[in-house]
Amino acid sequence: MNRNELNPDASPEAAYGARLRSLREARGWTQDDLAERAEYSSVHVSAVENGRKPPTLRFSRSADRVFGLEGAADSFERQWREIRHGSLLEGFPEYVGYEGRAVEIRLFEIGLIPGLLQTPEYARTVADGDVKRGAITSEQAEERVAFLAERQAALVRPRPPMVLVVMDESCLRHEVGGGEVMEGQLRRLVEVASLPNWVLQVSPFAIGARRSFNLPVNLLTLADRSVVAYAESQARGHLEREGTAVVSLLTAYHQLQAEALSQAASVAMISKLRKGAP
Known part of the structure; x- marks a missing residue:
């Protein structure tokens, strides 16, 4: 299976996807493993990781539950909200x-x-x-x-x-x-x-x-x-x-x-x- 390189600096969505892959691989999970735990399809997980599909609030909360990040300062939900807050000033x-x-x-x-x-x-x-x-x-x-x-x-x-x-x-x-x-x-x-x-x-x-x-x-x-x-x-x-x-x-x-x-x-x-x- 080909593994494409991700560029987290390309966009906030790319940074989200790269982090998702990093945490998944650190646990030795395949995309199928993460998909089963998060109750999503492996196709959906792949699309988010590769920046082809933007993350949603529901997906972010599922990822937080799977990785034990619920309520954490570096939660996926918080990262999703930062992506969504395009009206906020730079920085x-x-x-x-x-x-x-x-x-x-x-x-x-x-x-x-x-x-x-x-x-x-x-x-x-x-x-x-x-x-x-x-x-x-x-x-x-x-x-x-x-x-x-x-x-x-x-x-x-x-x-x-x-x-x-x-x-x-x-x-x-x-x-x-x-x-x-x-x-x-x-x-x-x-x-x-x-x-x-x-x-x-x-x-x-x-x-x-x-x-x-x-x-x-x-x-x-x-x-x-x-x-x-x-x-x-x-x-x-x-x-x-x-x-x-x-x-x-x-x-x-x-x-x-x-x-x-x-x-x-x-x-x-x-x-x-x-x-x-x-």
Whole structure:
């Protein structure tokens, strides 16, 4: 039987297929063996491995069950969702893979509440706004909201990461979805601030030119203490794993934390906004 070479760099689907074959062969299974375990035909397995047929959610979940990857950070279901999320900025799906394994997460956001803190109602309103602008389809909006819920759920684990968040004041004052949605979102912020592994700070407008960043920034510390940085503009995202750029961003983040309001003062500002005070 001829065994064609696979190029995982050809496309996300090709990477999926190459990984599927690698895990199958590592166990000494033929395509027939995998097909029987996954309850698919060997023709279907071959087509997915060779990139002739795109993977589906059902197939991915079957593969996760067979390989013992259900709920894992590197599950086939997660890889399938990354393939499906063509509307996400470049580098972001890869960043999320690191996020699910990070021991410390540092976030800075402007204009919108950071995704990891968004309520379902807030997240839905943001996604629906993108649909109305024609930026994404209704199906992509559904996927975005589901993807965000998965990211949030991944933080709930026996040893959760330490999450440090600095939000520009504009995140709180930019009303999304009306009063009821915002009240629920602000209440969520206060609740999260009481958790032992979360620190929330607000960068007030009064900080002026002392604010370190003009774009959102995410910094992840992994178990080996290495740091991964992700920053994005309106058009693209950029993932940085090593080098002086990451160190520079980490230094700037520490400077931002020093200039921002304390968590107590930040919660006080959020509570005032919930009461309708300016």
